[in-house]
Amino acid sequence: MEDRRTVADGLRLAVRxxxxxxxxxxxxxxxxxxxxxxxxxxxxxxYTPPVAAWWTVFTAIAVxxxxxxxxxxxxxxxxxxxxxxxxxxxxxPSSPALAVPLAGAAGAVLPGCECASVPxxxxxxxxxxxxxxxxxxxxxxxxxxxxxxxxxxxxFPGRPEMVLGRLVASLATAVGMGWLWARFGRDEWLxxxxxHAPAAASSGLRGFGxxxxxxxxxxxxxxxxxxxxxxxxxxxxxxxxxxxxxGSPWLSVLLLAVLAVVLCVCSEAxxxxxxxLSGFSPTARLAFMVVxxxxxxxxxxxxxxxxxxxxxxxxxxxxxxxxxxxxxLTGWWLL
Amino acid sequence: xxxxxxxLLLVLTGSAxxxxxxxxxxxxxxxxxxxxxxxxxxxxxxxxLGVLAAVVRRKQRKAYDEEEHEHEHEQxxxxxxxxxxxxxxDHGHGHGHGHGHGHGHGHGHHGHGPRIAWxxxxxALALLLFPPPAxxxxxxxxxxxxxxAQGVGRFPALPAGDPVALSVAQFSSRAMYDSGHSLxxxxxxxxGFVTHGDDGTWYVTRLLVSCxxxxxxxxxxxxxxxxxxxxxxxxxxxxxxxxxxxxxxxDAAWPxxxxxxxxxxxxxxxxxxxxx
Numbered sequence: 001m002e003d004r005r006t007v008a009d010g011l012r013l014a015v016r017x018x019x020x021x022x023x024x025x026x027x028x029x030x031x032x033x034x035x036x037x038x039x040x041x042x043x044x045x046x047y048t049p050p051v052a053a054w055w056t057v058f059t060a061i062a063v064x065x066x067x068x069x070x071x072x073x074x075x076x077x078x079x080x081x082x083x084x085x086x087x088x089x090x091x092x093p094s095s096p097a098l099a100v101p102l103a104g105a106a107g108a109v110l111p112g113c114e115c116a117s118v119p120x121x122x123x124x125x126x127x128x129x130x131x132x133x134x135x136x137x138x139x140x141x142x143x144x145x146x147x148x149x150x151x152x153x154x155x156f157p158g159r160p161e162m163v164l165g166r167l168v169a170s171l172a173t174a175v176g177m178g179w180l181w182a183r184f185g186r187d188e189w190l191x192x193x194x195x196h197a198p199a200a201a202s203s204g205l206r207g208f209g210x211x212x213x214x215x216x217x218x219x220x221x222x223x224x225x226x227x228x229x230x231x232x233x234x235x236x237x238x239x240x241x242x243x244x245x246x247g248s249p250w251l252s253v254l255l256l257a258v259l260a261v262v263l264c265v266c267s268e269a270x271x272x273x274x275x276x277l278s279g280f281s282p283t284a285r286l287a288f289m290v291v292x293x294x295x296x297x298x299x300x301x302x303x304x305x306x307x308x309x310x311x312x313x314x315x316x317x318x319x320x321x322x323x324x325x326x327x328x329l330t331g332w333w334l335l
Numbered sequence: 336x337x338x339x340x341x342x343l344l345l346v347l348t349g350s351a352x353x354x355x356x357x358x359x360x361x362x363x364x365x366x367x368x369x370x371x372x373x374x375x376x377x378x379x380x381x382x383x384l385g386v387l388a389a390v391v392r393r394k395q396r397k398a399y400d401e402e403e404h405e406h407e408h409e410q411x412x413x414x415x416x417x418x419x420x421x422x423x424x425d426h427g428h429g430h431g432h433g434h435g436h437g438h439g440h441g442h443g444h445h446g447h448g449p450r451i452a453w454x455x456x457x458x459a460l461a462l463l464l465f466p467p468p469a470x471x472x473x474x475x476x477x478x479x480x481x482x483x484a485q486g487v488g489r490f491p492a493l494p495a496g497d498p499v500a501l502s503v504a505q506f507s508s509r510a511m512y513d514s515g516h517s518l519x520x521x522x523x524x525x526x527g528f529v530t531h532g533d534d535g536t537w538y539v540t541r542l543l544v545s546c547x548x549x550x551x552x553x554x555x556x557x558x559x560x561x562x563x564x565x566x567x568x569x570x571x572x573x574x575x576x577x578x579x580x581x582x583x584x585x586d587a588a589w590p591x592x593x594x595x596x597x598x599x600x601x602x603x604x605x606x607x608x609x610x611x
Contacts, residue, residue: 035464049473056467060365060548062458066352067373070380206391213341213388214449216381220348221451224458234549235477265550272545273552305451 050235057234061227061298064266065115069219072116076123077211081204085128096132100178103133104171107140114142114267114293115223118302119215125192131185136178139319142267142293143170152289155271161334162286166271169290169330173323180318189315191308222305226298230264233297237262252284257324260292267293283331290327295320338396342389344455349381351459355466363606364469366547469607472530472567475540475553487584489515498522498574502609503541504554510577510591512584518577523593526572526604529565530555537564538590539573544608551608561595573598 092099110117121138125131142148144167156162256274265273270292274285295316304312355361356374366374461467490513493499501509501523509518527539540555542548558573565571575595581587 049471052468053470053474055461056364056470057549059458059461059467063352063355063362063374063462064366064370064547066348066381067370067377070377209384209387209391213345213384216384217341217344217452217455218449221449221454224454225451227458230549263549266546268546270550273550 054231054235058227058231061230061264062224065223065227065298066220068266069115069119069223070216072110072119073212073215073219075110075116076119076215077208079120079123079127080211081208083127088124088127088129092129092133096130096182097179099130099133100136100182101175103129104136104140104174104178107137107142107174108144108146110141110145114296114299115219115302117141118299118306119219122192122306123211123215125190130182131187131190132178132182135181135315136174139177139294140171140174143174143290148267148271148293151268152271155275162271162282165282165286165327165330165334166289168334169286169323169327170293172330173290173294173319173326176322176326177315177319180322181315189308189311191311218305219302222301223298226264226296226301229297229301230262233262233264249281249284252280253287253324253328256280256284256288257291257320257327260288261296261320263292264296264298265292281331282335283328286331286335287324287327291320291323294323339389339392341452342385342392344452345381345385345388347385347459347463348455349378349383349385351462352378352381355462360605361462361466363608364466364548367544367608367610368606469603470542470548470551471528471607472540474551475528475530475542475555487512487514489513490517493517493521498524500524503527503539503556504543504609506577506593507554507556507589507591510556510579511588514583516579519579520576522574522576522596524572524574525556525593526570526601527555528603529567529569529571531564531567532557535564539571539593541609542607544610548608554609555590557590557592558595558598559592561598565598565600570601570603571598572601 092102107117110120117138120141121134124134124137149163149167152166153160153163260270263273270289274288300312300316303316307315352374355365356371356378362371362374490509493501493509499521503525506518506523506525525539527541530538530540532538536557538555538557540553542551542553544551558575559578560575561573573593573595574597575593578592578594580592581589
């Protein structure tokens with residue numbers, strides 16, 4: 001009885017594998033034929049320099065986001081699977097007014113760019129960390145970690161006040177947003193994917209693997225979406241437009257704050273881009289570096305995917321305003 | 336196919352990353368060189384994760400099948416054979432609903448992984464089948480070449496060598512800001528691609544990338560005395576001497592000029608961008 005079943009199983013598997021191989025092979029062959037015949041013809045018409053540049057920028061943003069996204073999802077899956085909720089309730093003060101600045105300062109320990117921080121903040125919330133504190137961490141982590149600060153000091157040699165200004169303005173924005181959320185935020189705006197149902201066996205290695213797989217694929221899809229939007233702006237908006245606005249200090253701050261949103265430069269590289277925008281005032285360039293890691297198109301896509309669209313719209317727009325105000329004040333004070 | 340979707344996506348993404356980072360140097364078209372080890376590690380992790388996901392999926396199916404068999408055994412033998420004949424359909428349905436909650440990642444999407452994740456196929460297939468080219472003269476022309484933001488000052492001495500090999504960015508910042516005039520009297524060699532200016536002038540241009548191609552900025556050097564302009568995007572190595580022009584640090588000094596003694600066509604270098 002057992003033998004018969006094993007043999008039947010094996011046969012069934014072999015037949016199925018054969019069918020898959022034949023079907024898959026035929027499909028691949030058909031696709032390859034069509035692509036090799038039509039490809040060059042289409043390529044001549046459609047693969048113009050702008051389209052080629054779009055594909056390059058699109059894949060570049062996706063490729064450079066993958067390692068950081070993976071790091072972020074590994075950390076977030078590890079938090080979900082191995083760190084019990086009571087650790088956070090013990091580490092963080094129960095009053096949000098105190099927990100927010102602490103969480104904001106803790107952002108300094110996650111070395112990565114903004115792609116990494118969204119899944120981590122999501123899993124912190126699932127682990128019972130107050131949303132206000134998790135959001136302060138979400139905003140500060142990509143902006144004030146050591147890698148980013150060192151990159152900033154390299155990009156602005158001999159001007160440590162830029163590094164200090166970036167640290168102060170980013171931390172102020174993160175903590176300010178945390179407090180704003182604690183005071184005015186409503187939990188129904190947040191739609192956390194309750195991936196880990198309370199009763200599910202989701203701790204330990206199995207839970208880690210499942211969480212990692214789900215988080216990476218989910219955030220990866222949104223990263224691709226954001227990369228497509230960023231590449232489109234990168235190709236459509238010429239940088240020469242910038243020269244028009246360099247005259248007015250107020251307009252230039254706003255313009256660079258908008259530019260930071262649409263360009264989606266990684267937080268570890270944005271200091272170099274800011275340094276190259278030599279026509280602008282230091283305050284405008286500071287705004288570029290403060291807004292970029294907190295609000296940009298790929299982040300909006302990632303946040304909409306993780307926390308829901310109604311959250312992303314409210315949160316990113318208020319963050320943008322707070323970040324601009326905070327960089328103007330810091331620039332007026334320090335620069 | 337749908338059941339193994341997440342596993343397939345992970346393997347596809349991982350192998351696309353490995354194809355450009357481990358099995359070729361194509362990653363240099365998209366990101367800076369220092370990212371390579373991270374890309375290789377990510378690619379390996381993703382492929383392993385995908386294979387593991389497929390194995391786990393398969394085991395769950397097996398466990399489910401056996402559970403079902405035993406269950407039906409208790410009831411009647413005929414049903415069992417029926418089930419054997421059509422395991423695909425029977426299973427595809429039962430699995431998503433029956434087990435979706437149990438193993439933690441099915442919630443809301445019935446164990447097939449989030450649908451948005453299929454967008455990953457776009458960059459992955461592009462990298463595997465038709466890796467997009469490095470940015471070239473189109474991107475350089477769209478963006479007014481930027482002057483590196485720095486003040487006039489004394490630069491360290493140039494390395495020995497005749498000619499001395501410099502990057503386009505090094506040459507142009509020395510030409511514009513070096514109060515020590517370290518370029519004077521030296522023969523230099525640079526490599527870049529050709530872009531065209533107005534009225535027949537041409538430049539050797541190079542893009543600078545600090546993290547990924549999205550943050551590319553341009554530096555360029557005008558070439559004089561090397562005859563007619565080659566076609567755009569031709570890679571050239573030029574040798575020559577600096578032609579001083581304008582006062583240091585002013586717009587008149589930009590872009591810097593090279594009196595070329597030789598200009599020859601070369602292959603595109605492995606790293607098409609310059610590192611800052």
